[in-house]
Every structure is written in structure tokens, then in C-alpha cells.
Amino acid sequence: MSWFQSVAVRSFLIAFVATHIPLLCLIALVTLKPAWLTPVGVLAATLVATLLATTLVLLVLWRMFRPLRDAADGLQALMTKGIPLRLRAGGEDEIARLVRVLTQALAHMDRSRLPLLQSGANQLETRAAALRHRGGE
DSSP states (O other): OOGGGSHHHHHHHHHHHHHHHHHHHHHHHHHHOGGGOSHHHHHHHHHHHHHHHHHHHHHHHHHHTHHHHHHHHHHHHHHHHOOOOOOOOOSSSHHHHHHHHHHHHHHHHHHHHHHHHHHHHHHHHHHHHHHHHHHHO
16 A cells, blocks of 8 residues: 555545635635625635535545445444445555455454354254154154
């Protein structure tokens, strides 16, 4: 994984851009609409730009952390309802790696548990056959 694909760098870039949106809007206000340079105009432009930046950050972070929410929901469904875990991890960041490793670990646990379940089923079948045989005597 390259450094620029990491969650830390992407989060920094999101924060950097979002922090500068109000500043860039004020620069645009000064150069494009100098007549609006009243205290109320500057305050309104700053508030609108800040709300816009906040919305942008929330949307990007919501999308960026979707694989973690999907993994948590999938694990919850697996534990409570027995629904098999099916996750997709697109990307190369830490979150995608975590989701891939989690999926692989659960698949490994299922594969290693299968012989144990088969052995238990065979023992139950053997005991049931022995009980049937005794009952038939």
C-alpha cells in the first residue's frame, strides 16, 4: 500500500480542503463581489461556506468508512441470525485490508470447523444406529 492511499493521508487531505473552503470563498467574495464586503455579507458567506465544507466532509467520511459499517453489520447478522458474511473490500487502504483479512479469517474458521462438525455428526449417527440396534433386539 502506498502512503497516499492510507486513511491518515486521505483524512488529512479531506480536513485540509474542508478547512480552506471558507477561506477560498472569502477570497472569491473579495475579488468577485467587493460590494458584499459588509460585516453581514462576510458572516453569511463564511457560514454558508463552512456548512458546505462540513457537509462535504461528512459525506466523504461516510463513504470512506462504509466498509467498516458493512463489516460490523455483517458480523452482527452472522452472530445473531447465522447469515453468512459476504463483504466486498474495494481499495487498498487500511480499512479495505481489515475487511479482507476479516473475511479470510472467518472463511478459515468455517473451513477448520467443518471436519469437527462432520466428526460430531458421524458420532451422533453411530450412537443413533447403536440405539436403534439395541431397541430392535
